[in-house]
Amino acid sequence: MKSLSVNFNDIDKMASYAKALSSEDRIKILKITANSNPTVNELSESLSIPLSTTAMHVKVLEECGLILTRLEPAVRGTKKVCFRNVDDIFIDLNLQQEENKHRCHYINMPIGSYVNCEISGTCGMANENSHIGILDNPQTFYYPDHYTAQIIWFEKGFLEYRFPLDILSFGDLTSFDLSFECCSEAPSYNSYWPSDITVWMNNVELHTWTSPGDFGGRSGKLNPGWWPHSSTQYGLLRSYKIDSSGTYCDETLVSSVTLKDLEVTKSPYLTVRIGIKEDAENSRGINIFGEKFGDHPQSILLGIEYNSKI
Incomplete structure (x- = not known):
């Protein structure tokens, strides 16, 4: 029985x-x-x-x-x-007991902590103190101090990150919540400069969002004092949620990709890739902001929601 x-x-x-x-x-x-x-x-x-x-x-x-x-x-x-x-x-x-079993574990991944990249065209990076490496030279992305970057920009290619999933040993996954601040990459800045920015998880394409422009005209709320006023200043916060019903961007269903499609049990980490596709209709680059640049005090933030077994 x-x-x-x-x-x-x-x-x-x-x-x-x-x-x-x-x-x-x-x-x-x-x-x-x-x-x-x-x-x-x-x-x-x-x-x-x-x-x-x-x-x-x-x-x-x-x-x-x-x-x-x-x-x-x-x-x-x-x-x-x-x-x-x-x-x-x-x-x-x-x-109350059931509600308490639902947990969310957050990982704020520094934008310079990428594990793989393919970069071409106009590109560069900086931290809160100075530029890193040589502007418009993709070799800069392999400098040891790329880990300190607080703003990264490139015309074509991608950055790839790995988020540990060890927290799932304590419960069953219910959703991923991903957010980051970004915008297009224009010479200086240009509020009308559409660029198609794509997000992948575990090599599965989630969604392509068209950024309306590269924003300036005022200082980013978090920008250091040395950052030039003629450069990109801030971006827009993009928020994604992936659960058993699909993929959502700012609470709007944008894709049929579900958690099952990501096959998260096959790896101890989740791969997140952000970039510009080779065949993008609007290929005008990307700026990605860390917690000390732009308007939002976060880097690439991943929320792992799960039902706790404890």
Whole structure:
């Protein structure tokens, strides 16, 4: 025998158990099947109710898994034998307890902590103190101090990051929430400079967003004092959510890609790639902002939502 438990995370199942136990006759059937395996005819006789009514009660109990039935040979044809399938049912009505099991673990990945890149065209990076390396030279992206970058820009290519997933040893994944500040990359800045910026997870393309421009005209709220006023100043915050129903950008469904498509159990980390596709219709580059540049005090922020097992 086995035990069943149900809580507010599965309202349909809770309702099916409640329905099954809402009839005195069905409760009597559970009592009878605790010590014997009666046929439907025998149950009808024991309860002194019509055979059709007994069959209906048996069907309700079987549909929610409280009893099992099996057809066996009889003197004439077959007979349906009933077996108890469950010893205990635990119905947890403690809403707060269930809510507390839902967790979100955040990782704020520095924009310079990429593990792979392909860069071409206009490009560069800087931290809060100075430019890093040589402007418009892709070799700069392999300098050791690229890890300190607080703003990165390039015309074509991508940056790739790896986020550890060890937190999932404590629970079951329900969604990823990804956000970062970005904009197009224009000479100086240009509010009308559309660029198609694409996001991938685990090599699966999630969505391409067209940035309207490269923003300036005022200092970014977090920019250091030495940063030139004639350069890019700030971007827009893009927020993605990927769950079992699809991919959302700023709460709008933009893709049918789900968590299942990402196959997260095959690797100890999640790969996130941000860049400009080779065949992008609007290929005008990207600026990515860290927590000390632009308007938003964050880098590439990943929220891992899960239901805790603890």
